[in-house]
Amino acid sequence: MILFQHATKMYPVRGAQGGTKKEIVALDDVTLEIATGEFVSIVGQSGAGKSTLLRLLFADEPPTSGSVSIDGWDITTIRPWQIPHLRRQIGVVFQDFKLLQAKTVFENVAFAMEVGGAPTPEIRRVVPQLLKLVNLSENADQYPWQLSGGEAQRTSLARALAFRPKILLADEPTGNLDALHAWDLLQLLLKINKLGTTVLLASHDEAIVNAVKRRVVTLERGKVVKEQKTGTYEL
Amino acid sequence: MNFLAFTRALRWGLVHYWRNIWLSLAATGVLLLTLAMLALLLIVTVVGRESLKAIEAKVDVTVFMADTATDEVILAIKADLEGRADITSVQYVTKEQALATFEAHHRANPIIAQALQELGENPLQASLIVKAESPQAYPQIAESLKSPKYQPYIGKVTFEDNREVIVRLSAVLRTLRRIGLILTIAIAAIAVLVTFNTIRLAIYGYHEEIAIMRLVGASPWFIKGPFLIEGLLSGSISALLTLLYFFPFVRILSSRVSAFVAGGQFDLARWSAENALGVSFLFLVSGILLSTVSSWIAVRRYLR
Numbered sequence: 001m002i003l004f005q006h007a008t009k010m011y012p013v014r015g016a017q018g019g020t021k022k023e024i025v026a027l028d029d030v031t032l033e034i035a036t037g038e039f040v041s042i043v044g045q046s047g048a049g050k051s052t053l054l055r056l057l058f059a060d061e062p063p064t065s066g067s068v069s070i071d072g073w074d075i076t077t078i079r080p081w082q083i084p085h086l087r088r089q090i091g092v093v094f095q096d097f098k099l100l101q102a103k104t105v106f107e108n109v110a111f112a113m114e115v116g117g118a119p120t121p122e123i124r125r126v127v128p129q130l131l132k133l134v135n136l137s138e139n140a141d142q143y144p145w146q147l148s149g150g151e152a153q154r155t156s157l158a159r160a161l162a163f164r165p166k167i168l169l170a171d172e173p174t175g176n177l178d179a180l181h182a183w184d185l186l187q188l189l190l191k192i193n194k195l196g197t198t199v200l201l202a203s204h205d206e207a208i209v210n211a212v213k214r215r216v217v218t219l220e221r222g223k224v225v226k227e228q229k230t231g232t233y234e235l
Numbered sequence: 236m237n238f239l240a241f242t243r244a245l246r247w248g249l250v251h252y253w254r255n256i257w258l259s260l261a262a263t264g265v266l267l268l269t270l271a272m273l274a275l276l277l278i279v280t281v282v283g284r285e286s287l288k289a290i291e292a293k294v295d296v297t298v299f300m301a302d303t304a305t306d307e308v309i310l311a312i313k314a315d316l317e318g319r320a321d322i323t324s325v326q327y328v329t330k331e332q333a334l335a336t337f338e339a340h341h342r343a344n345p346i347i348a349q350a351l352q353e354l355g356e357n358p359l360q361a362s363l364i365v366k367a368e369s370p371q372a373y374p375q376i377a378e379s380l381k382s383p384k385y386q387p388y389i390g391k392v393t394f395e396d397n398r399e400v401i402v403r404l405s406a407v408l409r410t411l412r413r414i415g416l417i418l419t420i421a422i423a424a425i426a427v428l429v430t431f432n433t434i435r436l437a438i439y440g441y442h443e444e445i446a447i448m449r450l451v452g453a454s455p456w457f458i459k460g461p462f463l464i465e466g467l468l469s470g471s472i473s474a475l476l477t478l479l480y481f482f483p484f485v486r487i488l489s490s491r492v493s494a495f496v497a498g499g500q501f502d503l504a505r506w507s508a509e510n511a512l513g514v515s516f517l518f519l520v521s522g523i524l525l526s527t528v529s530s531w532i533a534v535r536r537y538l539r
């Protein structure tokens with residue numbers, strides 16, 4: 001179970017010409033409970049705080065106040081040495097992919113497994129399976145700069161799945177896809193969810209969110225403004 | 236860190252070393268220079284110490300006996316001297332022995348041999364060769380030989396006064412060692428700086444990788460390991476190269492200079508062979524320590 005309790009995140013921003021320091025409120029007193037195995041769409045306009053919400057979950061940023069916990073594990077007070085353990089249980093599809101430019105698609109996925117300490121034979125076995133799952137078998141030897149946006153996104157997804165995560169965070173995974181491919185990817189996320197992984201999907205793609213027919217949480221300027229059990233995208 | 240993680244860190248360390256080959260070579264080179272300086276310092280120290288020892292051991296006073304001294308008298312004086320704490324040994328050289336040595340020495344010279352023959356009798360004197368505990372004992376020994384008890388039986392007393400030489404040599408050696416030490420430390424500091432910067436630049440060059448490794452859950456050691464190993468590689472490569480040239484170099488040096496060192500009493504090559512283990516250890520530990528400390532500092536500073 002994922003639990004946000006009055007989580008607030010403020011980013012400090014220093015003005016350009018030595019101007020006054022101010023703070024951007026990215027998340028404002030968010031209280032949210034997500035059950036294990038749930039599929040939740042986080043929607044909201046650009047800058048509403050979707051990415052920030054996900055970032056708190058894998059300890060990329062600490063909340064300014066309030067708390068975040070996963071299965072009773074308080075991420076707010078996590079020790080630096082515990083962070084790798086947390087991240088190996090959470091797969092993240094990054095909005096900006098975060099692929100290594102000097103490595104091929106195959107190597108990018110293999111690298112993540114290597115980082116996690118998987119034995120080499122397992123890496124050789126699992127990576128092709130993952131690439132097949134995201135429909136990238138043909139592109140295994142291409143470098144990120146040779147990929148289309150959607151292919152890069154799917155590479156990021158394959159990597160996120162490398163550790164069989166308990167939780168999958170997908171930040172705009174369909175942002176670079178046409179309707180057809182977006183639909184395929186969505187089916188894939190639903191399948192992964194069906195296999196027991198909790199999925200958090202951040203998106204502002206109306207068609208996609210409406211197609212999911214699952215719980216929808218709407219953010220607006222950092223606040224949860226609406227929750228729907230089987231919702232549709234509305235602003 | 237388990238074995239798998241270690242071999243991976245090793246592999247990435249090698250990759251890093253190779254990708255940064257020119258910087259890596261610079262770091263390795265300056266570490267090599269440091270170890271060469273250390274080797275030189277070691278040789279100077281050992282040769283100096285042995286030379287000093289050889290000179291200090293050469294503390295002998297030769298007491299020539301007057302012809303009036305009979306065997307009993309000489310033996311009595313010998314026993315007397317042997318009783319002294321500042322004297323380690325007294326050797327009695329009889330007239331005959333002195334002659335035999337002299338003849339043996341000048342066998343090649345027919346004129347001297349003939350002169351001796353014509354003389355008919357043994358012109359040489361019996362003597363006592365006194366070895367003192369230390370050069371500092373000379374004055375007392377010389378003084379006591381002047382006592383009336385011995386005076387009638389004693390001819391000339393000669394001794395090589397090498398106190399001056401010893402003092403000067405130790406001063407020179409001390410200066411030499413100090414200069415060597417300062418130079419070694421200075422070069423070691425440069426080596427640390429170069430290695431540190433090599434690793435620092437490597438870390439900058441990999442910042443993208445490092446950020447992504449963190450995001451996908453790499454443990455700190457998995458991230459730091461390759462950089463530490465990259466530094467360690469410079470250290471171990473330079474240490475191994477030093478070992479490769481040090482022993483042959485010492486052998487060649489030894490064959491050239493042993494005759495002049497410590498009165499030919501000291502064999503540098505043999506010394507290095509006998510201390511091969513310790514010497515190898517010294518170079519390996521110095522090289523590895525210098526490089527590891529440098530990369531450790533870089534990793535500590537730039538990898539949080």
Ligand SMILES: Nc1ncnc2c1ncn2[C@@H]1O[C@H](COP(=O)(O)OP(=O)(O)OP(=O)(O)O)[C@@H](O)[C@H]1O
Pocket residue numbers: 011012013024025026044045046047048049050051052053095204
């Ligand atoms: N590292 C940061 N430093 C300062 N401000 C930040 C930082 N990251 C995000 N913000 C600000 O916080 C707010 C929320 O950003 P966030 O990335 O969570 O939005 P989002 O909902 O994911 O938007 P998008 O749909 O465009 O991805 C924005 O106003 C953004 O400018």
Ligand SMILES: [Mg+2]
Pocket residue numbers: 050051052095171
């Ligand atoms: Mg975002």
